[in-house]
Amino acid sequence: MSAVRRLARLLPEPVRKLAVLNVGRVNRNLPGLRVDWGDIARRAPFSQVYGWDRGLPVDRHYIEQFMKANERLIAGDVLEVRSALYSQKYGSAATRTIVDVDEGNKAADLHADLNVAGSIGENRFDCVVLTQVLQYTDPQAALRTVKLALRPGGTALITVPCVGRTDPEAPDMDQWRWTPRGFAVTLERAGLTGEVQGFGNSLAAAALLLGLAAEEVPEPRLTEQDVSFPVVACVVAR
Ligand SMILES: C[S@@+](CC[C@H](N)C(=O)[O-])C[C@H]1O[C@@H](n2cnc3c(N)ncnc32)[C@H](O)[C@@H]1O
Numbered sequence: 001m002s003a004v005r006r007l008a009r010l011l012p013e014p015v016r017k018l019a020v021l022n023v024g025r026v027n028r029n030l031p032g033l034r035v036d037w038g039d040i041a042r043r044a045p046f047s048q049v050y051g052w053d054r055g056l057p058v059d060r061h062y063i064e065q066f067m068k069a070n071e072r073l074i075a076g077d078v079l080e081v082r083s084a085l086y087s088q089k090y091g092s093a094a095t096r097t098i099v100d101v102d103e104g105n106k107a108a109d110l111h112a113d114l115n116v117a118g119s120i121g122e123n124r125f126d127c128v129v130l131t132q133v134l135q136y137t138d139p140q141a142a143l144r145t146v147k148l149a150l151r152p153g154g155t156a157l158i159t160v161p162c163v164g165r166t167d168p169e170a171p172d173m174d175q176w177r178w179t180p181r182g183f184a185v186t187l188e189r190a191g192l193t194g195e196v197q198g199f200g201n202s203l204a205a206a207a208l209l210l211g212l213a214a215e216e217v218p219e220p221r222l223t224e225q226d227v228s229f230p231v232v233a234c235v236v237a238r
Helices: 003-010 013-029 058-069 085-089 139-149 180-189 202-209
Strands: 075-081 092-100 125-131 150-161 197-199 232-237
Touching: 003 013, 058 085, 058 150, 058 197, 058 202, 058 232, 075 085, 085 092, 085 125, 125 139, 139 150, 139 180, 180 232
Parallel strands: 075 092, 075 125, 125 150
Antiparallel strands: 150 232, 197 232
16 A cells, blocks of 8 residues: 555545545646547547448457468468458458358358357368457357367467447347457367457547547557557467
8 A cells, every 4th residue: 555545544534535536636637637528528429330431440450450460370261250351351261151140141151150059060161260250149159169160270360349339230239348368268168279469558449439440540559559458359269
């Protein structure tokens, strides 16, 4: 306990409360600590579509970086959910299979529910690209399904949100957010291994929630990593 706190404990309660109030008032007005709400004191975010209408959403910036860094693993028979967003842009997939539980997704080669064991086959893929999907599933069940579908030596490139608005189009399905540590535990319980990395910082997290795009976050703040404020958690799982 700091000396100031020890001293504060000796003060009578009313005096202590007054002191705490005044410390707050002083801190709120110190140069560099005074907040200027400027453009961000608004009711609605700048974008209702995560920032896609302004540029690249902030979480997608980190996901792109992660895919780029691991693109050598996107090879052979590759499975991706909803579209070939990353397996087309990165790596050298020999075949791409698109899966979705949504029967309305005409781009899907396979309509299957990841929550159901064996629904995407066994020993079938060299790589599974699973970005921003697990929050809609029973995560351990879905991860076990992915594990079963991987060939020996295969990898899954997985990303999950640490922060982010709820999905306005699927509010009843969008269920989870993770800390990197929590995601490591989820993986472990599903029998997968891999080093989970968190990406982001407080400004990037705020920008994401406000619906701003990565292009609007001044460099080098976008690339600075602060382990206390992850935006996404990413893993190469085996
Ligand atoms: C937010 S989108 C992300 C898609 C894409 N991977 C990306 O990064 O943009 C989530 C997708 O997961 C699908 N999905 C949700 N739950 C699922 C499940 N249990 N099995 C298969 N797909 C599921 C949804 O239908 C939707 O297409």
